[in-house]
Amino acid sequence: MAPDATPDEPETGAGAPVAPRIVPVTTTLGPLRPTATSGQPADAFVEYCLRLADDRLVLGHRLSEWCGHAPILEEDIALANIALDLIGQAEAFFSVAAEAEGRGRTPDDFAYFRDDVAFRNAMLCELPNGDFGVTIARQFLWTALQVPFTKALSAASHAQLAGAAAKAHKEHVYHLRHAADWVLKLGDGTPESHARVQAALDGLWPYTDELFYADGVDAAVAALVGAPVVTALREDWARTVEAVLRQATLSVPVADWTPAGGRLGRHTEHLGHMLAEMQSLARAHPGAQW
């Protein structure tokens, strides 16, 4: 009896008596181009704005999850307020991106109709809220950079970008005061609060390295409109953070690993779940007005 001519795996031809014909992938898919997720952005300026906006949208969303569940009524109010500021800032930076991109996308399209791999936020922003200590530590570490960063960005030569940054800067000054105040209270409060906030800082610290990630996007936008390159602000950030931690009787953690990838769309698993919730209604009714 002749051997069975049917291959073991019909799709690949494996196990067939004749070697399968190899079809180059380019003839089936067309020429390969950089995609939105391949880390080769077509437009550095748009990319730069999305990084700013996504940090704010994602972190603002996280803070909004506290609404109604905070440790004290004053914090329900404060965290909601900061969430509101951050989402408002995100919308402003999305608008700058949308106009620069010129493809008719709106801030809502950026927020609701991109998948996690297209998001450009630092991973620190997407990490789950944890206890109040984690939320405060995350907020403090991120905001301590935003204060000098938005100040520098407000001097950029792109009027709309600089304007959004200047408004954000005013808000971040208050946000930093709020977060630093709580780092002090928790660090120098009770043994339990000290231990909790120290553990939070230790766990989040490795993710701060990514806040200083810079690549060709930053260099291009610095050359284009005089926007700051974040690496130049690292010492400034460290001084602010270390001074507050010292005063709060907390120790400055040491990073034993430095996860990165958020700026190129390589995120933690948490972001997908967050977006699944955030985008669910908008995506369930494509084209609907709200």
Place this chain on the structure above:
Amino acid sequence: MYGANVETAADRKAPAPVEDPALLAEFQARIDRGESIEPKDWMPARYRRQLVRMMSQHAHSEIVGMLPEGNWITRAPNLRRKMALIAKVQDEAGHGHYIYCGTETLGVSRDELVDDLLAGRAKYSQIFNYPTLTWADIGVIGWFVDGAAIVNQTVLAKASYGPYARAMIRICKEENFHKRQGFEICAVLSQGTDAQREMLQDAVNRWWWPSLMMFGPSDTDSPNSRDLLAWRIKRFTNDELRQRFVNLTVPQAQAIGVRLPDPDLRYDADTQNWVFGEIDWAEFWAVVNGNGPCNRERLAARNKAHADGAWVRQAATAYAAKRAGAPRDGGSTAAA
């Protein structure tokens, strides 16, 4: 957002203190002249008790009310709606805070009131024991629930107790904004896809009757109404306010083409009122007495937030004590 306060059997059983008739007469005369009563003024014990009950129920309602609406913050369908909803829920927190402070002027601390709420001893508006199932609920809550609250609070803004009346003026301004944004959500949905219109009608069907119940029991079942009216704690009866709400709301429903789920609803040309059907008071009392769809979850959520936050509040207290130079509480953390 808040409806009428509910007096429970326990409230009614509290002994009525004997007041000096001369002081009582002078007090009543001040009320009748339209003067406002301020925290340091003499007031009958029962007046104080009624106000504490009413104001604390109002404050608790704002706090518990954050939960059903907060349920949609993370799923709001666009950035504008997301921000408006966060701002609204934040306003509710602010109202709660403001009214708790107002209640403190009557000699009751916020901690005591919060303890009562968490232990299930205090009442809050029954409306917040219903679930928010779709986005349309967020619109309908703004339209009906905040609309009902405005009807109530506009008259409370002229109530006799100064701190409460003044709080109401500020709160009403914000509630008006909430109602507008809620009605706008509904108006947009009513012009939307079939699915959106269905979502809206379903939400209206679910929230209409509970919203009418927000004004509290019928006057015939509200034995203290007479005293409350005489002291200008209340200015209209529950039924009068409920009727005003219905009269305001029916034309709004007609304007956006939604049906109100009441086959008996009809316009009476003589009284110029929209006459509505029978309210299911059994449902009202079931919800008030703890057996609404979400009573247990709401209370559990508040208790969890409070318990999870205990270490944070302790830290803040300990830190403040250290700054004030008071003896350290719980040992030094410097060596940790």
